[in-house]
Amino acid sequence: MHARTLYDKLWDSHLVREEGDGTALMYIDRHLVHEVTSPQAYEGLRLAGRTPWRVESIVATADHNTPTTHWDEGIRDPVSRTQVDALDANIRRYGAKAYFPFRDRRQGIVHVIGPENGATLPGMTVVCGDSHTSTHGAFAALAFGIGTSEVEHVLATQCLITKKSKSMLIRADGRLARGVTAKDLVLAVIGRIGTAGGTGHAIEFAGDAVRALSMEGRMTMCNMSIEAGARAGMVAVDQRTIDYLDGRAYSPKGDLWTRAVAYWRTLVSDEGARFDATQLFDAASIKPQVTWGTSPEMVASIDDRVPDPDRERDSERREGMARALEYMGLEPNVPIADIRIDKVFIGSCTNSRIEDLREAASVVRGRRVASNVRLAMVVPGSGLVKAQAEAEGLDRTFRDAGFEWREPGCSMCLAMNDDRLEPGERCASTSNRNFEGRQGAGGRTHLVSPAMAAAAALAGHFVDVRRLS
Amino acid sequence: MQTFTVHKGIVAPLDRANVDTDAIIPKQFLKSIRRSGFGVNLFDAWRYTDHGEPGMEPSTRHPNADFVLNQPRYKGASILLTRRNFGCGSSREHAPWALADYGFRALIAPSYADIFFNNCFKNGLLPIVLSESAVDRLFADVAVFPGFALTIDLPSQTVRTDDGSLSFAFDVDPFRKQCLLNGWDDIGLTLRHANEIRAFEAQHLAGQPWL
Numbered sequence: 001m002h003a004r005t006l007y008d009k010l011w012d013s014h015l016v017r018e019e020g021d022g023t024a025l026m027y028i029d030r031h032l033v034h035e036v037t038s039p040q041a042y043e044g045l046r047l048a049g050r051t052p053w054r055v056e057s058i059v060a061t062a063d064h065n066t067p068t069t070h071w072d073e074g075i076r077d078p079v080s081r082t083q084v085d086a087l088d089a090n091i092r093r094y095g096a097k098a099y100f101p102f103r104d105r106r107q108g109i110v111h112v113i114g115p116e117n118g119a120t121l122p123g124m125t126v127v128c129g130d131s132h133t134s135t136h137g138a139f140a141a142l143a144f145g146i147g148t149s150e151v152e153h154v155l156a157t158q159c160l161i162t163k164k165s166k167s168m169l170i171r172a173d174g175r176l177a178r179g180v181t182a183k184d185l186v187l188a189v190i191g192r193i194g195t196a197g198g199t200g201h202a203i204e205f206a207g208d209a210v211r212a213l214s215m216e217g218r219m220t221m222c223n224m225s226i227e228a229g230a231r232a233g234m235v236a237v238d239q240r241t242i243d244y245l246d247g248r249a250y251s252p253k254g255d256l257w258t259r260a261v262a263y264w265r266t267l268v269s270d271e272g273a274r275f276d277a278t279q280l281f282d283a284a285s286i287k288p289q290v291t292w293g294t295s296p297e298m299v300a301s302i303d304d305r306v307p308d309p310d311r312e313r314d315s316e317r318r319e320g321m322a323r324a325l326e327y328m329g330l331e332p333n334v335p336i337a338d339i340r341i342d343k344v345f346i347g348s349c350t351n352s353r354i355e356d357l358r359e360a361a362s363v364v365r366g367r368r369v370a371s372n373v374r375l376a377m378v379v380p381g382s383g384l385v386k387a388q389a390e391a392e393g394l395d396r397t398f399r400d401a402g403f404e405w406r407e408p409g410c411s412m413c414l415a416m417n418d419d420r421l422e423p424g425e426r427c428a429s430t431s432n433r434n435f436e437g438r439q440g441a442g443g444r445t446h447l448v449s450p451a452m453a454a455a456a457a458l459a460g461h462f463v464d465v466r467r468l469s
Numbered sequence: 470m471q472t473f474t475v476h477k478g479i480v481a482p483l484d485r486a487n488v489d490t491d492a493i494i495p496k497q498f499l500k501s502i503r504r505s506g507f508g509v510n511l512f513d514a515w516r517y518t519d520h521g522e523p524g525m526e527p528s529t530r531h532p533n534a535d536f537v538l539n540q541p542r543y544k545g546a547s548i549l550l551t552r553r554n555f556g557c558g559s560s561r562e563h564a565p566w567a568l569a570d571y572g573f574r575a576l577i578a579p580s581y582a583d584i585f586f587n588n589c590f591k592n593g594l595l596p597i598v599l600s601e602s603a604v605d606r607l608f609a610d611v612a613v614f615p616g617f618a619l620t621i622d623l624p625s626q627t628v629r630t631d632d633g634s635l636s637f638a639f640d641v642d643p644f645r646k647q648c649l650l651n652g653w654d655d656i657g658l659t660l661r662h663a664n665e666i667r668a669f670e671a672q673h674l675a676g677q678p679w680l
Contacts, residue, residue: 149591252679
């Protein structure tokens with residue numbers, strides 16, 4: 001048989017049928033469900049008199065609308081509460097393999113709880129009505145976001161109508177410097193290939209630098225595949241993948257574990273497999289990254305300056321840059337390190353896992369948040385992450401430094417709950433999108449790694465974390 | 470689903486690249502559990518000068534006179550002309566719901582983000598890809614001719630002006646084209662293969678019983 005990519009293998013193993021024009025029915029193993037993109041799908045199911053095809057595939061949680069303080073008071077916003085109540089009612093009515101409702105010990109961001117409970121496994125197809133579903137590709141799963149009509153389609157048929165994407169290899173060789181993280185690597189990738197660079201492609205991240213990343217780091221990279229335009233990103237199985245899954249709540253056990261591991265080890269691209277596109281990166285040359293604009297591709301290294309639109313030749317890009325700088329309240333040619341911030345957000349499906357919190361805490365330990373920073377908050381990705389962090393004393397480290405330590409959820413990544421920026425406020429954020437208004441109308445977002453966010457909190461402006469420690 | 474065959478309508482130009490779905494429909498309107506009613510909040514942050522929240526009475530809002538959809542000449546527009554990578558970011562289907570609810574039936578751009586592109590077809594909204602040069606030409610003509618309208622002919626896969634001054638062919642996936650022409654429901658189509666899905670599933674789960 002010809003050499004196949006990891007993506008080829010995942011595609012082939014889920015193909016129910018394929019038409020002559022390439023339109024295919026793909027079988028879905030894991031369907032993650034949250035409160036924002038599912039109510040209309042369940043309503044459609046109900047109106048058509050249908051029921052879910054395979055309840056065992058569904059893992060659900062409430063994360064987007066849930067508050068991160070005063071859980072004892074419930075959800076105060078009645079509109080948010082209605083949406084969470086609708087999820088409760090739909091799961092009660094139709095069932096799920098697992099449901100982690102608001103205030104459950106295992107509740108959390110849907111892209112955190114899947115992997116940490118072993119509900120995301122290598123070789124699976126994983127979908128969710130959420131573009132950051134690409135996160136789960138870190139486990140050599142084919143994972144991608146879908147719209148609500150497709151959520152209904154998966155509920156009703158366990159399949160999606162789709163076509164095969166092209167494949168893209170992003171290989172980062174060499175070693176990341178100390179203080180440079182998976183977040184910096186993926187921001188550098190997006191900075192080079194652009195937010196549409198991966199459109200129409202499934203990305204495989206490979207190379208020494210990716211192999212050296214923890215599962216958390218790989219999740220951070222795959223998470224932001226969508227910011228590079230690719231619906232799916234993935235990393236091949238290795239020992240680290242298997243070690244991470246060993247003993248998780250829904251991981252296979254005993255004899256099944258042995259059989260599963262034997263299969264999972266085949267989930268790598270074959271030697272000589274061909275990709276439709278390849279991009280090579282030198283990991284050692286990458287510096288801590290900070291976005292300066294309103295698109296994740298508008299990114300610079302910490303020792304750079306805000307770019308000058310007048311030096312951009314392409315008129316469409318020049319107008320986009322000028323508009324972004326106006327929105328961001330930035331002047332061209334200002335050093336990135338001179339940008340002062342008002343708020344710091346450490347959290348989101350990109351960077352709220354235990355390793356992210358450890359990384360930030362190690363920068364913060366024994367220091368204080370700068371006086372010009374109005375709010376520095378840490379929002380763990382899940383109840384389990386929060387408990388683990390507290391067991392390690394990370395909550396004390398953050399609190400002693402002046403950070404707020406919150407309950408888990410999506411929080412200020414998209415500001416559907418009360419956590420948001422006020423107009424004009426500037427935030428160092430470990431999330432994934434710096435779009436206009438993303439963190440609150442008029443808010444200004446700079447995307448960074450957890451270590452860089454922590455360092456900015458202490459300095460009151462962006463600073464090279466490598467100089468702090 | 471609403472069918473799409475031949476549609477003639479006024480073209481509104483949104484001259485920006487990388488328009489994301491957060492801009493198309495901001496997050497505060499995603500709390501609705503319905504599929505309809507998003508049109509009044511389409512491009513909310515650009516379209517109004519006051520901050521919008523769910524449930525606000527549209528007549529009390531302050532329209533931004535500079536925003537293209539608020540200009541009288543584009544009133545009743547049903548074709549949105551825009552730039553590359555339209556619909557990037559969040560997978561929210563509320564974006565095509567808002568565009569369709571506002572009255573758009575088709576979009577014209579050099580490229581779209583994958584998830585958004587896919588979501589459009591599920592809602593009777595036709596996202597047409599034309600070359601950068603064709604899009605440039607359309608932007609130029611829209612600016613010059615008030616009331617500029619196009620006819621979009623899906624069966625023949627052409628976009629044209631009635632006077633024949635412009636005509637562009639476009640590609641569309643044959644399966645998606647049939648779905649739009651006939652208003653087919655994807656789920657109904659897929660369930661015709663229910664036996665095949667069951668057979669696949671039995672074999673798949675037998676091979677990987679941990680799933």
